[in-house]
Amino acid sequence: MSERPNLSVILCAPRGFCAGVDRAIQIVELALQRYGAPVYVRHEIVHNRFVVESLEARGAVFVEELDEIEEDDRPVIFSAHGIPKQVKTDAEARNFFYLDATCPLVSKVHREAEIHHRRGRDIVLIGHKGHPEVVGTMGQLPEGAVTLIETVGDVMRLEPRDPGNLAWISQTTLSVDDTRAIVEALRERFPDIVSPHKDDICYATTNRQEAVKAAASDCDAMIIVGAPNSSNSQRLREVAVSSGCTRSVLIQRARDIDVAAFAGIRTLGISAGASAPETLVEEILEAFAARFSLSIETRRIADETISFPLPRPLREPANPPAAEKALATS
Template sequence: MTFAPTKPPLRVVLCAPRGFCAGVVRAIDVVERALEIYGAPVYVRHEIVHNRTVVDALKAKGVIFIEELSEAPPGPHPVIFSAHGVAKTVLEEAKTRNLFTVDATCPLVTKVHREAQAHFKRGRRIILIGHARHPEVIGTIGQLPPGAVTLVSTIEDVERLAPAGGEIAYVTQTTLSVDDTREIVAALERRFPTIHAPPVGDICYATTNRQQAVKAAARGVEAVIVVGAANSSNSLRLREVAEREGCAAQLVADVRAIDWGALEGVRSVALSAGASAPEVLVERIIEALGERFAIAIETLRTASESEAFPLPRALREAV
């Protein structure tokens, strides 16, 4: 008689909170509600959120994703701006072409835009802490005239800044590493002791909460799996947080991308997901872990979330 080999045990720690945040839920709801009201096609400039599963599901419903407004024809079908926000030049182009637009920018990103605009009106030099070429950074810089915002990504960037010739202020991208940003802010405050800080931190609650959960979990496991896209800033930061705690970590788009070799001999793993990753991707990874290991699942919760953002007025009025 032959016996099936015994599965090795694996403790699976589910990080909570994880996955969709209120801004992502709102952005997806904007697109789906627009489809209900106006019918297909609905155009979305840039990925509505950085997740291929979400994008593909919306494509199947009749959404057309574009990178430039020139790809969208004028007419009754809306053009939706993604959760990351857009520069004012994009809004002006849409108005010039008489496009029907709906803005799905996350309200927390809009908050940063307004902070930068307020500093500019007060004549302050503005420093933006963020990552070059990220859509949110492009959108924030694009709220003001060229040269009004200086981007820094590292402490070295701060050291290279010219001396202040007047009042100075900083704002930040919403999806940064809490720890890295704290160090950059400290460097700014050393160089410019009177620098104006945001009245409330710009890094969004969801980014902070997910990083705290991964940090706590990483201290008690041998490996961390983060579900998220390679171009998702908040997902990349989750992997970095785990690695900062000395834990092996991998960022995977879905179950097919898992490096199973890296889990050989591992007896404990934490599982989290970036703010734009749907929970179904986490569930599929748990199933795959269960096929290979005798898993014992537990949840590590470091915060509770109840935030919700209303739909844009254009859609509320249409309903």
Template structure:
């Protein structure tokens, strides 16, 4: 080390950086991205993708460069090229239209979202009216609503919605949730619904996915000791936005969502002695590493990885890509 570099190292302010574990990609996101990559490799470019495969700008741009073409609807796709459905799931009308057009399609819906779809169908077949806890307009919610006939599911977004919900007729009730919601927010809404409708059954398994729960728990563990928590993720990523909310609720003095290191306003770190870093389930690890490098370039950073759940879940790729 040169004398100048040594002086600069001593002059830099010390900063403790706590890395949340787990963070970043989950099994469903990893599978969805692999489906697009393998499809391009097997069938050549272009491969069409209905909606963003996952909600991350960097992932989408990288796949575009490989030959993926992202479209809003099947009307934007030619009949003779493969199309991939995003990880968030699609209404039943979408694959039905693809079959009618004899299109080659690959479904990248996260298996945990598919589980919610199956549960909704089971409840509907048993004559129950379904309350879906989720955010209007989110692709996952649109996909779940589209599994059943219009009117079979009522969307509840807030505690106020839960208080105002009216049972249609005398139908028995069931509920499902968007997988990427805040565990705490969902619990509050569900408590309101169960107070009003004590007969509401529990789902067979938790609808909020293991990855969402694990990442939120990891942020809760570190938030109270952090002056600032940076969450790497895109603004349209529901699970990333929820992580910011969870961090603030768990005691972080401040929490911010950033797409990447370039979006950090370094003035945010004035007076910060402990920085927490995590990432939404659709954010690549390289973005986290680049953020840590940017922090190290400006501070005498002591990076500590928190203990947390070690995820070993994997999901199989479609047979069309493995045969």
């Protein structure tokens, strides 16, 4: 048997689950434990098929809209990406007991938008059209109150009603560098534009991108573990390419990798999007260990200690259904 070639692996850290994702998954798991199956979830709780399928196997039912739910007496959970206000209004009209798994950092952006609107400002949202987080943020306010921009070119074409009374907010999972360029263009065109009190791009997105940057130039190839509809995972792949590792791919599972195609590389970098569980990273390492002799280095740029509290009904002893409903919507 021929000797396996050596392969150095750089594991970027932090990687994988962030506090908002961890909280959202816990909400579904605890709801299943407390209320039994089925528990309905509007949209994928997080953008990862492995996670979604694991929860489906335990009794979670994923829908895109509330009108797909025929039972009115089962818990409904809103995904980590956030929802338009109308969705909560519709849930209350149907007398649903619901749990909101919106990431608290997304909720922060929602509150910022509401404050700017109350103060009479036009709002510019930096984000990706159609992404659930963007749909949810724009849905906090009346139609037309928020203008979506995706590129510097969009900034150049922007014609606000009152250029002196603008504010900007952003999707939490964007490329830090791309967003910086858009913000600089906004400030150049509109010097009085109001910025967020604290950066809207979340700590986990920033940390994962910085970790990839720190490793990319030392790698012959990089694998980002994540789903194609995961914004933060897609941005990690883009950051890897722009930071010097042009051979960077987004992979969902080890079974999707042609390990033989990596023959000849000496150093492989691996990271994972904020909605990808560590078990998928381990699965990919096992796939490479079958063909290569691995030496593994973890390259850490930050420690993450943030956690978010669960919704009140899941923090307290079980109550009768009516009381649970009152707690959830309070």
